[in-house]
Amino acid sequence: MTGNLRVIIAGGGRVGFQTAIHLADRGDAVTIIEPDGETVDRVADEWIATVIQGDATNPDILEQAGIDRADVVAGLTGKSGVNLATCLAATELNPAVRTVARIEESDGDAYTELVDAVVFPESAGAKVAANEIAGSDIETVADITADVDVMHIRVAEGAPAAGKQLSEVRFPSGTLVISDGGGVATPELALTAGEQYLVAVEPDVVDEVVQLFHG
Amino acid sequence: MSGQRNRSPEAELGLLDASMIGMGAMIGAGIFVLTGLAAELAGPAALLVFVLNGVVTAFTALSYAELASAIPKSGGGYAFVREIFDDFPSFMMGWMLWFAYMIAGGLYALGFAPNFIELLHVYGLSPAPDTVGTVAVPGIGLAVPPGLGLAFFAVLLFVAINAVSTAASGSVETIFTATKVTILLVFVAFGATSPMFSSAEFQPLFPAETGVYALLPAMGLTFIAFEGYDLITTVTEEVKNPRENIPKAIFVSLAATIVVYVAVVSVAIATLGADGLAAAGEAGIAQAATEFMPTGLPIIKNGGAIIVFGAVFSTLTALNAVVIASSRVAFSMGREGQLLPRFGKIHHRYGTPFAAILGSALVMLGSVALPTQSAGNMSSLFFLLSFVVVNGAVIKLHRERPDMDRPYELPYYPLPPILGIVLNLVLAVVLIVFLVRTDPLALLLSAGWLGVGAIGYMSRDRLLPSRRPEDEPSPDAVSEDD
Structure with a gap:
């Protein structure tokens, strides 16, 4: 498992x-x-x-x-x-x-x-180079990788976070669940097994967050 | 796996910190709890027992250093063996190591209790340890020896702490270790300069009836005092320049530990005498200290109290370390699909391997009911056996993966791992023979644990023939970062 x-x-x-x-x-x-x-x-x-x-x-x-x-x-x-x-x-x-x-x-x-x-x-x-050259204030997700990873993570069946509301799960500091694809996440958002979520994570705690989502 | 919540992004542990982690895990309960018991078996030769055990352990330490430098996994012995051996041998390795840590937890709790009572006794808060009877537990109408109750409570406390909060970081460990070592150095300094030391009596070195052979069972019993440097390999992520510092830290911590042990045991034997030490049992070092430490000091009153405090403090920090270590083994095994998958999950609220900690706690609480010596024997036996496997892993790895990069390569291969296997096996066999004669219960429980593991493994395979971790669908974490 x-x-x-x-x-x-x-x-x-x-x-x-x-x-x-x-x-x-x-x-x-x-x-x-x-x-x-x-x-x-x-x-x-x-x-x-x-x-x-x-x-x-x-x-x-x-x-x-x-x-x-x-x-x-x-x-x-x-x-x-x-x-x-x-x-x-x-x-x-x-x-x-x-x-x-x-x-x-x-x-x-x-x-x-x-x-x-x-x-x-x-x-x-x-893509990164083009963004840098343009110096735009709006950058695509891929560029902010130095300090934060933005990931799509699917909740696995039986994972610790599966079936829990966002407020029930204590993520390590350096984690932000952004969206379930249908809007910006609220504390009442339920983490459903099989669904994908957009999560911003600092590199140090990625493994722990993946464990919560995947078991 | 990293349980730390506020892990610093920068690697911050230097060689000193890493060595302190290893020393902290080794110098703890073993020296305080087992010196008396070793003296009982081997007389003044208890000193030799600790030196020889250090030598035996050094071979396994070489193997650990090579494995840790080549396999960057912070899971300790089980992780290495899992990497190299097939399913069943790696399962048995984890199963044995898990047990060794849990029983060690029971041992440390049992070592804590008499020292704690001794500490109360020094301040006149309780009678001397051996005169305390039983305490009736209100409400249940059950009479429990207070030592047992204390040991039980200590395990519960540290299980609870570790179940709901993630582990303390390496820098805290450095402070703990420095405290323990300082207390022991105070003990050595006062002991070596006391008048009792100058009239020290180390003759006859060996007990009259058993002679030099008394060394071997005593070595088996106290082997656990050198267990712990492998914890260095569980914090690799935080160590600066790990491929150089991890092997160094393993050697530094082992060498320093041997020096400290030799000094402490010499002083204890010289001042209290082997017989007195043996009579004091688990509180041997503490009682030796009360003999020669100055009294009438301000606040602490009796200088011996510092040493007794050291014993209480050391057994508790060691207990904490093995609660963490045992649950990490169970957690890794759960993640690898070798124990209940539940054990391999972190708790959604506490972020700790909750089920693994509770599972380990059950065995640990049960082991508190054992006599201290049985707990020491069983724990040592299982560490010996798992160290045989670790040495075997080095040899297997050399044969099967000759081209693997080994930043630290042990010298004179294959001599050290072969010697490690032979010496650890000899001690294991001697210990088993000794147990047949003196402690069949410990032997029975050990065999029972192995049997339960083997049967459990077989029946799991029968029930779930196709369920192997390798067959799991790949997780679909999709990073958008490049």
Whole structure:
């Protein structure tokens, strides 16, 4: 009945590393596969993930990363080819695993025949850059990430917060349930299992909030 | 898992703080409660008992340091083993460790009670501990020894505190530890300079009838005094530069603890004598102190009261630590689907692992009814067994994941984990043999706990054949932050 994921990330560079930080904040168990020794040390210093040094497309390395028990494998290196090969090898070793591959061009929908999802991080980065350049007072949700994460969280069946009114649940300080999609949340708002809620959370307490929503 | 509500965003615990957490968990009840009992078994060789236990523990400490540096999970022993072993072995590891902490809770509560009565006695508020009879509980018409009642009440108190509020942070722990160590140093300083010390008698070192073999059961009994450095691995998130500081903190805290223990036990044996120490039992150190500490001081009157206070304070802080530690094990097991899922949930109002704390409290309250020595034996036995598994995990990990990054790699692999396994097993076997002769109840309860766990695990698998945590649908937390 775990609410947390076991994730294998191929690539401990900028994208893989930042992704691992976000996942670790939520309490997910992350293993990073990275061939470069210096990058391995940098990731190890942050103490967020187990690190396997090696080539993620090598089945032996994937075994060492615990592919048999993983929920998700994400190929997040800078090379589409490596990422896709990692995902395909992972599926071969554990057919139940969900695969996510980072790709190098924006129109990579065709790849979803091979993997469960594709990401093109440059698009999100470009959005942030555009917002900064415009210097607007109104920014999209994605930019306020430094201090607050804005998340859509679905309440799981049987979770501690399921079926409770907002006023009954004591969230850790640094949490604000914003909306249930139908308006701004009031203290009487009931948290219903299966429904999604928009929540602003400080990174430090994300794991606790996820536990309340997911059990 | 983080229960802390106001966790600071910056990592703030340095090497000193992290070491203090380990020392605080180790130097607590064990030294105050078990020195007398060790002297009873081994005579003046009780001193050797503590040194040797420190050496045995050092091998396991190396294993903990390597695992903690490579697996950034703040769940301690169970989390590491869960990462490496299959379902059943990791379940049994958690099951054993959970029990060890709970029984340790009972042990600390039992150690607290006589010391507390001694503290009252020093101020003339109650008769001497051994002369107190039973106290009738009004309303129930039941007569309970006051020690038992006190121990029971202490467990209830700390369970209640931890059930409704999240844990105190590392900096509070540093103050607690500094207090405990200071009190022990005062004890050592006054003891070593007292006239009783100069006429110290350490001969014969070993008891006449059992000789050097008396060491082993005494080591088994007091092994728990070196349990606690693993708590350092439960606060990793808050430690600065953890991959360097965690292994260092483990070694520093263990080394410092051995030094403190050796000093305290030497002074206790030298002043009170092994026989006197043995007679005083759980309140051994406290009684030794009242022998040589200056009297007639302002306010506190009797200098010995400081030491007795230290014993009361240490047993209570240790009790608090194991209430937290045991519920964390149960909580982690619940989250992994290895105990009732309810145990793996935090309470919607209190933010604490409420069910895990209450579940642990039941066993802890029950264990208060045990004789102190049985509680010490059982708790030590289960720590020994779980440490065998931790050492095994290091070896298994080296074989199966050779390419895993190990920021701290233990020296002379595979010697330390193999020695750790062998020595811990030897102590466990000696302890079991000793229990067969002297304490069949403790052995029966231990075997019963393992049996209940194994049967419970099997029947759960039979009832819910397809329910494995890996099969759960992925949570759909969608972050919009990048």
